Amino acid sequence: xxxxxxxxxxxxxxxxxxxxxxxxxxxxxxxxxxxxxxxxxxxxxxxxxxxxxxxxxxxxxxxxxxxxxxxxxxxxxxxxxxxxxxxxxxxxxxxxxxxxxxxxxxxxxxxxxxxxxxxxxxxxxxxxxxxxxxxxxxxxxxxxxxxxxxxxxxxxxxxxxxxxxxxxxxxxxx
Amino acid sequence: xxxxxxxxxxxxxxxxxxxxxxxxxxxxxxxxxxxxxxxxxxxxxxxxxxxxxxxxxxxxxxxxxxxxxxxxxxxxxxxxxxxxxxxxxxxxxxxxxxxxxxxxxxxxxxxxxxxxxxxxxxxxxxxxxxxxxxxxxxxxxxxxxxxxxxxxxxxxxxxxxxxxxxxxxxxxxxxxxxxxxxxxxxxxxxxxxxxxx
Numbered sequence: 057x058x059x060x061x062x063x064x065x066x067x068x069x070x071x072x073x074x075x076x077x078x079x080x081x082x083x084x085x086x087x088x089x090x091x092x093x094x095x096x097x098x099x100x101x102x103x104x105x106x107x108x109x110x111x112x113x114x115x116x117x118x119x120x121x122x123x124x125x126x127x128x129x130x131x132x133x134x135x136x137x138x139x140x141x142x143x144x145x146x147x148x149x150x151x152x153x154x155x156x157x158x159x160x161x162x163x164x165x166x167x168x169x170x171x172x173x174x175x176x177x178x179x180x181x182x183x184x185x186x187x188x189x190x191x192x193x194x195x196x197x198x199x200x201x202x203x204x205x206x207x208x209x210x211x212x213x214x215x216x217x218x219x220x221x222x223x224x225x226x227x228x229x230x
Numbered sequence: 231x232x233x234x235x236x237x238x239x240x241x242x243x244x245x246x247x248x249x250x251x252x253x254x255x256x257x258x259x260x261x262x263x264x265x266x267x268x269x270x271x272x273x274x275x276x277x278x279x280x281x282x283x284x285x286x287x288x289x290x291x292x293x294x295x296x297x298x299x300x301x302x303x304x305x306x307x308x309x310x311x312x313x314x315x316x317x318x319x320x321x322x323x324x325x326x327x328x329x330x331x332x333x334x335x336x337x338x339x340x341x342x343x344x345x346x347x348x349x350x351x352x353x354x355x356x357x358x359x360x361x362x363x364x365x366x367x368x369x370x371x372x373x374x375x376x377x378x379x380x381x382x383x384x385x386x387x388x389x390x391x392x393x394x395x396x397x398x399x400x401x402x403x404x405x406x407x408x409x410x411x412x413x414x415x416x417x418x419x420x421x422x423x424x425x426x427x
Contacts (some may be wrong), residue, residue, distance in 0.1 A: 063294055063297045066294065066297065066301070067300060067301060067304075070289075070293075070305065074305065074307075077308055078311055081311075081312050081316075082315060085315045085318065085319035087315060088317070088319035089318045089319045089322075092318070092319065092322045093322075096322065096352050115309040173400035173403065173404075
């Protein structure tokens with residue numbers, strides 16, 4: 057019994073020291089990690105809508121709905137939203153920029169886990185470039201990639217669906 | 231001094247973690263798609279290995295042998311978390327491409343294996359040399375595997391295209407390609423070692 061208490065004490069001591077050390081490292085890196093995440097988000101937003109100068113989040117409770125994009129004169133020029141579509145082996149997250157007239161500025165695939173060499177090709181510029189200047193509700197000029205139809209369609213359908221939702225939201229706001 | 235050099239060099243060739251001991255193959259298979267990943271993983275694992283080897287050899291007389299494994303795991307997990315936080319803060323791109331395999335260094339049997347087989351029986355300085363040697367050996371092995379895979383799988387080395395008109399072989403970018411490369415390299419290193427003896 058005495059031995060068990062001694063073992064417990066030693067293990068607890070090691071754990072306490074480890075926890076203290078980690079707390080220290082966490083305080084040192086926390087602000088840096090948050091800044092990195094923020095910078096990454098801004099860079100991604102800028103990529104899908106280079107014309108905008110500033111992005112402001114629109115939230116419903118805790119949930120992020122979309123971003124409003126404004127130019128240097130503070131005029132609203134469009135919206136940026138994230139669309140999630142079920143691909144072949146993962147959920148494909150796509151960041152989409154849309155102008156006020158419903159045309160897409162650009163899209164960027166944020167995260168996916170599709171088959172390398174097949175579905176993964178949807179991240180390539182030759183595919184995502186097709187979305188530029190398309191009508192967000194029809195995407196009539198976008199061709200799915202041969203051999204990656206499911207992944208391509210997942211992106212297209214999710215973008216169209218989300219664009220519809222955003223349009224409804226904006227309409228109801230007005 | 232001579233024995234210290236020996237402790238260091240044995241991890242690189244004679245007892246190479248990947249090719250001879252065949253330890254820590256899971257992260258090796260998973261992250262060796264590009265040389266940058268290989269180097270990042272190697273450095274992270276070396277850091278953890280060095281830290282845990284040092285601490286384990288420092289407090290080896292304090293840890294009762296009956297509860298040594300949980301103690302080692304706590305020490306290793308602490309270093310892994312430090313490495314992960316630092317990666318997230320200073321190199322988010324690398325952190326994203328290594329993904330889940332950084333936290334998984336905790337269960338990399340190479341790290342626990344060194345703590346159990348070497349650091350808990352030897353003094354601070356030889357444990358340091360052993361950890362460093364093993365880490366460097368692991369890193370070099372990762373670089374070798376990932377260089378072969380990156381070249382064959384995507385026609386590039388460190389992101390630079392070497393030859394024009396080289397058609398990449400997709401299978402080398404996938405896990406099955408990693409198994410092929412590691413298997414052949416293992417055979418090759420065994421052949422070398424057998425010839426020597």
